[in-house]
Amino acid sequence: GESVGLHLPTLSVQEGDNSIINCAYSNSASDYFIWYKQESGKGPQFIIDIRSNMDKRQGQRVTVLLNKTVKHLSLQIAATQPGDSAVYFCAELSSSNYKLTFGKGTLLTVNP
Amino acid sequence: GAGVSQSPSNKVTEKGKDVELRCDPISGHTALYWYRQSLGQGLEFLIYFQGNSAPDKSGLPSDRFSAERTGGSVSTLTIQRTQQEDSAVYLCASSFGLRRNQPQHFGDGTRLSIL
Numbered sequence: 001g002e003s004v005g006l007h008l009p010t011l012s013v014q015e016g017d018n019s020i021i022n023c024a025y026s027n028s029a030s031d032y033f034i035w036y037k038q039e040s041g042k043g044p045q046f047i048i049d050i051r052s053n054m055d056k057r058q059g060q061r062v063t064v065l066l067n068k069t070v071k072h073l074s075l076q077i078a079a080t081q082p083g084d085s086a087v088y089f090c091a092e093l094s095s096s097n098y099k100l101t102f103g104k105g106t107l108l109t110v111n112p
Numbered sequence: 113g114a115g116v117s118q119s120p121s122n123k124v125t126e127k128g129k130d131v132e133l134r135c136d137p138i139s140g141h142t143a144l145y146w147y148r149q150s151l152g153q154g155l156e157f158l159i160y161f162q163g164n165s166a167p168d169k170s171g172l173p174s175d176r177f178s179a180e181r182t183g184g185s186v187s188t189l190t191i192q193r194t195q196q197e198d199s200a201v202y203l204c205a206s207s208f209g210l211r212r213n214q215p216q217h218f219g220d221g222t223r224l225s226i227l
Binding site: 032034036041042043044045046049051089091097098099100101102103104105 | 147157205210213216219
């Protein structure tokens with residue numbers, strides 16, 4: 001069935017290190033992916049998106065990589081800061097509907 | 113407004129009561145979505161609107177749940193005869209149309225607690 005999941009439920013890094021958060025998806029019809037950041041008590045905040053016709057997209061301090069062969073998505077955060085501490089969700093959209101399917105999230109903790 | 117606005121931010125009510133949750137989308141966004149997030153879980157899609165129309169209601173958990181949107185703007189999610197399992201954070205999102213590859217932007221949600 002359709003699913004979007006995360007390999008690691010928690011990730012702890014030192015301030016200044018680079019972080020990599022991974023996500024696997026199983027729906028081959030997925031053609032649009034989004035990474036969201038959710039801080040405690042807040043709604044998900046859009047970070048970056050990528051279409052299935054791309055394999056890499058860069059933003060400010062963030063890069064998303066898409067490997068359609070193995071149905072894998074990753075979010076790289078450069079020079080991680082304490083303010084990056086949050087739960088990160090990947091979400092996918094298939095070509096047949098408009099609802100986002102979310103994974104369960106990865107908790108990123110940045111140690112000063 | 114600058115972002116999606118939801119009210120109330122918190123709601124505590126007794127089992128069996130009806131509740132109404134409100135969402136104000138980003139100005140100019142024609143598509144609006146409702147999700148539910150249970151404690152420690154991901155987001156569960158409930159319903160979406162394009163304009164005032166809701167083409168897909170299959171995500172609503174039961175017939176106690178309903179949603180409407182008027183004037184292509186504000187939406188309300190109503191839960192009748194609330195049950196304890198309805199306790200969750202209800203999130204609203206909006207996007208600039210239903211064109212694909214338009215990111216959905218979320219409000220901070222309504223935290224609903226059923227006693």
